[in-house]
Amino acid sequence: MAALKVYIAGPDVFRTDALAWAAEVRRRCLALGLEALIPLDGDASTPAGIYANNIDMIRAADAVVANLKPFRGAEPDSGTCFEVGFALALGKPVVGYLHSAESLCERVARLQGSPLVADGECVLDAEGWRVENFDLPLNLMLAVPVKLVADLEQALLAVVHE
Known part of the structure; x- marks a missing residue:
């Protein structure tokens, strides 16, 4: 049986150690019998080429694992959100991870440094x-x-056990 292909979505490609990060993710996936498809794969270097490459990988994937931790603010990376939506539209299972169960309201209040103001409901x-x-x-x-x-580890395990 062929390994399940998992597209790894998230802003991790912007890390300064992105290549080492990708190698570690591939190792973790391989240990679970998964094949990692990572946005750094391929040789595209233009915005249109990178977009097309990532879309092709999402289409080829059996599932998507997405880093949905807040990125540069209160919400996840916008590119990752697009990839999640695209995968869902294709009917692919998506498992997301974020390190905090803090609600969106709590996160916004914390980042603003002040309590949120109630306005009715x-x-x-x-x-x-x-x-x-x-x-x-x-x-x-x-x-x-x-x-x-x-x-990430729990997300990969969720894909394996789905």
């Missing part, structure tokens, strides 16, 4: 925008369809 951020308040760690469009776990 909604909560407002410092600029007066409503913050989704379903006690979920991510926006409902990610938290509902994506199986959420605490870390």
Whole structure:
């Protein structure tokens, strides 16, 4: 039986040690009988080429594992969110990981350094925008369809046991 192919989505490609990170992820996947498809794979170097390469890998994958930890703010990386949505539209299982069960409201309040102001049933951020308040760690469009776990290892194990 061929190894399940898992696309590894996330902003980790921007790490200064991205190649070492990718090698470690490949090792972890191989140990579980998985084949890692990582956005660093391939030789594309233009934005259009990288996009096409990543789309092809998501299409070829049996599942997607996504790093959904907040990136440069309160929400996950926008490119990762796109990849998750694309995979879900293709009917592929997606397992996401983030290290904290903190709700989106709690995260916004913490990052703003002040308590959120209640406005009837909604909560407002410092600029007066409503913050989704379903006690979920991510926006409902990610938290509902994506199986959420605490870390990469748990995400890979979830793929193996699905």
